[in-house]
Amino acid sequence: MKxxxxxxxxxxxxxxxxLLPNEEVFTFKEIIGDYEVEEDKDSFKGNAVKKAQEIYEKIGSKDAIVISDDSGITVPALNNEPGIYSARYAGTNATDKENNSKLISKLKEKNLKETEAYYTACIAIVYKGYTxxxxxxxxxxxxxxxxxxxxxxxxxxxxxNGFDKTLGNLPYEVKKEFSHRSKALKLAKKVLDIIL
Ligand SMILES: O=c1nc[nH]c2c1ncn2[C@H]1C[C@H](O)[C@@H](COP(=O)(O)OP(=O)(O)OP(=O)(O)O)O1
Ligand SMILES: [Mg+2]
Structure with a gap:
């Protein structure tokens, strides 16, 4: 499947x-070149849907299977920051390093050496015009x-949860078992089984 x-x-x-070793996986850039979708919705789902639908329209082939991912990290002790703003926490086009530095300063401001957090991923699939x-x-x-x-x-x-190392120090096999993206993609595969 493409x-x-x-x-x-x-x-x-x-x-x-x-996560999709048996499929032919392309990025939209390989097909239509550079293109930027403005992420102006107020939820992971809103932005995931917008990215998948806009790219599907640009590609212009009804049979294309387009999959997007909108994701981020939420820290309840920081009023749920950065959440949907994770990619631009330290500003538009911020690097991962800059975003991490901002999160570190926010934690230090509140004297939080560690605190509960969770990742969310919303995956949107667009196929035959349906989302x-x-x-x-x-x-x-x-x-x-x-x-x-x-x-x-x-x-x-x-x-x-259940580990004493960061994902920076754990092999991908661990992240693959538990990640927000892996879990969402398992469900996405079930959707594809039904609709294709
Ligand atoms: O597994 C993850 N491990 C670490 N960080 C993660 C993960 N999953 C999302 N994140 C962070 C990265 C970025 O700061 C934000 C996603 O933002 P998000 O807009 O969905 O992605 P993006 O702009 O990097 O690429 P694109 O919109 O083209 O999919 O959350
Ligand atoms: Mg983005």
Whole structure:
């Protein structure tokens, strides 16, 4: 099956390719080149739907299977920041490093060495003009420093429940078992089984 990912995030693309080893996975950039979808909705679902629908329209083939992912990390002790603003926490086009530094300063302001946090992923599928959405979550805590180089984004600051290391220091096999993205994609595969 040919699947087109409506994402420009390299970390997500690597994970989707590992999670879909038996499918032909393309990124939208390989098909239509550079394109930016404005993420102006107020939920992961709103932005995931917008990204998948806009890329599906741009590609212009009814039979294309387009999959988007809108995701982020929520820290209840910081009034649920950064949430849907995770990618632009430190400003438009902020790097992962800059976003992590901002989260670290926010935690330090509140003297929080560690606190509960969770990742959310909403995956939207668009096929034959119809849109389907599924969600997945991963629970754990964030710490006020970055440890390890594995993963991407906030992973060096995130310790999943049941572990004592950050995702920066855990192999991808662990993240693959429990991640918000893996869980959402399991549901997305069930949707594809039904609609294709
Ligand atoms: O597994 C994850 N491990 C670490 N960090 C993560 C993860 N999942 C999402 N995140 C963070 C990265 C980014 O700061 C934000 C996603 O923002 P989000 O708009 O969905 O993605 P993006 O702008 O990087 O790429 P795109 O919109 O093209 O899919 O949450
Ligand atoms: Mg984005």
């Amino acid at each position: 699947i087109i990912l409506a994402t420009g995030n390299k970390g997500k693309i690597d994970e989707f390719k590992k 389907y959405t599924v969600h997945g979550w991963m629970y754990g805590k964030v710490i006020d420093k970055e440890i390890g180089e594995n993963g991407f984004g906030y992973d060096p600051m995130f310790i999943p």
